[in-house]
Amino acid sequence: MSAMAKTSIHQTDLARKRLARRKAKEKRFRYAGVTAVVIAMVMLGWLVVSLVGTGYTAFFQHYLTITVTLDENILDPNGARDADQLRKANYRKIIQQALYARFPEVTYRRSKRALFQIISASGATNHVRKMVYQDPNLVGRELTIVVPVSDDVDQFLKGYIDRKAPEELRRVSDQQIAWVDQLVTSGELVRKFNWRFFTAADSRDPELAGIAGAVVGSIMALGVAFFLSVPIGVGAAVYLEEFAPKNRLTDFIEININNLAAVPSIVFGLLGLAVFLNFFGLPRSAPLVGGMVLGLMTLPTIIIATRSALRAVSPSIIDGALSLGASHTQAVFHHKVPLAASGILTGSIIGMAQALGETAPLLMIGMVAFVTEIPTNIMEPASALPVQIFLWSDSAERAWAERTSAAIIVLLIVLISMNAIAIFLRSRLERRW
C-alpha cells in the first residue's frame, strides 16, 4: 500500500549500483579486446613496414648503357666462327676495353681495375657472350648493351652507402663515385624496374640473382603435393567418415591422423630422406620428392578439413535422399560431398598455402642446393621460395638483405592471394543456392 511496497527490486539504489558494476565490467572487457587487436595490428604493421622498407628497392636496379666493340682479334683470332671458340672467348676483355674507351683518362692498372668493378662483370660478359653465340655475325661490329651495375654501385646509388663516410670504410672508392656521378649525369646510368629479379634463377652475384628458379621449383613441388594429397586426403576422409565401420581400428586411425597433423614438419623431411631418397633412390633436391614430402605433410590437414566439412552438411538433406530410396553411397556422393565441396576446397587451399611456406622438410631432402638454372621438370634439382629466402638471408652483403625482403614480400603476396582465393571460392560456392 505504501510507496515502498510498489518499488520493484530492479529500481532500488542497490540495483543501480549492481548495473553500474556490470557495465564497468563489460567496458573493461571491451577495452582489453581493443588493446589486443591494436597490439596485433601494430606488430603486423611493423612487420609489413620493415619488410617493404628494406625490400622495395630490390624491385629496382641500376643499369649502365655502354657500347662495346666486338674485336675479332680477341673473340675469334683465326676467323673460323667456331661455336666452341666463341663460347670460350675472352669477353671480359671486350667489356674492359669498352670501359677504358669510355674513360680514356684512366691509365693506372689499379684505377682500371676499380673502373671495371663498377659494372656487373659476369652480368656483362654473359650478356655479350650470349648475343655473339646466337649471332656470330656480330663479331667485328659495335654493339650497345644495357647491363646491370655491380651490387656495390647499385647499393650506393640507392643511398645505402654514405658518400660522406671515410673512404676506407665504404665499398665504393672516391674515384668510383666520381665515375658513377659522371655516368648518371650523362644519362648512361639509369634506374629501371628489376625484371631480372622475376625472370632469373639464383646467382652468386646479387645484381643477377632472381627468384624465378625458386618460384618454378615451388610451383612444381606444390603441384606434386596437390595431386598427391587432395585425391588421397579427400578419398580417405570420405571413406573414414561415411563408410568405415566404427571400431577400435578406425578409432586408432583417427587418433593418429589427428596426431600427424601436429607432427613437426621436419619429421616429414626426415621421412622423405629415409624413404624416398635412401630407400627408393629418387634424386636429391628434386621437386618431385619435395612435393611428395609436402603432400604427406598436408594430408592430415586435408583429411581433417574434409571430415569436418562432411559433418557440417545438414542431416535432413541426407534423410531426404534416403527417404526417396537413394542408397547410402548415392546420398553421400550426390548430396554430401557436393555440399561439402566448398569446405573441402578451402581446406585444400589452406593446406597448400601451408606447404608453400614450409622450409624445414625441404632442407632435409636437399632442396636447399644452389641452383642457377630454372628447372624444367620435376626430376631436376630445384630450390623453393622459402628455401631461397633462407639461403639469401644467410649472405652478408647489403644487396642480399634487400633481395631477401623482396622475396619474402613475394611469398607473402602469394600466400595472401591463396587465402583470399579460398575465402572467395567458399563464399561463391555457398551462395549458389
Added chain:
Amino acid sequence: MKAASTNYISDLRLKPNMGEVIEMMASAPAAETTQAKFECRNVEVFYSGKRALHGINMDVPDSGVTALIGPSGCGKSTFLRVFNRMNDTIPNARVAGQILMDRQDIYGKDIDPVLLRARVGMVFQKPNPFPKSIYDNVAYGPRIHGLAPRKSDLDTIVEKSLMRAGLWDEVKDRLKEAGTSLSGGQQQRLVIARAIAVSPEVILMDEPASALDPIATAKLEELIDELKEKYCILIVTHSMAQAARVSQKTAFFHLGDLVEYDDTQTIFTNPKDQRTQDYITGRTG
C-alpha cells in the same frame, strides 16, 4: 488389392515401360478395398537398448489417411520411421516384431530398404528440399531409380508430380531456380512432389505442417485430401483439429503404447480410454 507385380519399382531389373509409369501416375488404385496395407505385429523399437515403443499391434488401411497423435516423446515419429525402415539409418536403433506390407514382411531378408523407400515415401517436419533446382529436386528420385530413360519422360514425370502436389502453376516458369528459394509452404509441397515422383504406394508425413502458417497449412491439408485418393497416407500431427479434418483413422499413442486406435470420428467424439479423452480435450499433453 494391388498385386506386387504392378509396382514396377519392386522389380527394377525390368526397364520400366514409360507408358505404364505415366498411366500408373494417372490412374492410381481406387480406394475401395478394406484390405490392410500394413499389419504391425508386436512392433518394438529400442534406442541403445532402451525401449521406445512397447509392442504395437495395428493395421493400417490400404486407403485413406491415418493420423498418429499423442504427447511429445510418445514415439509417433519412431513408429512412422518403422514403415520405411528409416530407423535403420539411426545408429543404436533396433526394431523388433513384424511389419507386413501387402502381406510381405518388410524387415525380411529379401527386402532391400532402398527399394522399400521408393514404395514408401516420406515428408519431414522441416521442409528439406535439396539445394538444387526445383526441377532437379523432383527429378532426383526418378533418376536414381532409372524410371525415365529419356529427358522427355523425366519432364513429364516432373510436371505431373508438381501438378499433383499443387505447385505446378506457382513454379512452372522457374523450374531452374533453387528449391530452397521457395516459401516454407511451397517447399513442403515441393518435397511432396519429390516423393510422388517415384510413384510410391504410401506417403509418411511427420508433422508436415508444423513449420507452416495457417494459409499454407490449409493448402497442405487440401492437398492431403486429394492425395489420399491415390496413396495410403500416414500422418503425425500435434493438431487435434488437423487430425480430425484430414484423417479417417486415428491412433493415440502414450509413452510408447498404442492406447487407442479407431475411426477418427469415434476417437474425437467417443474415446474409450481416459488418457485419450484427457489428451484430446487438452487436459494432458
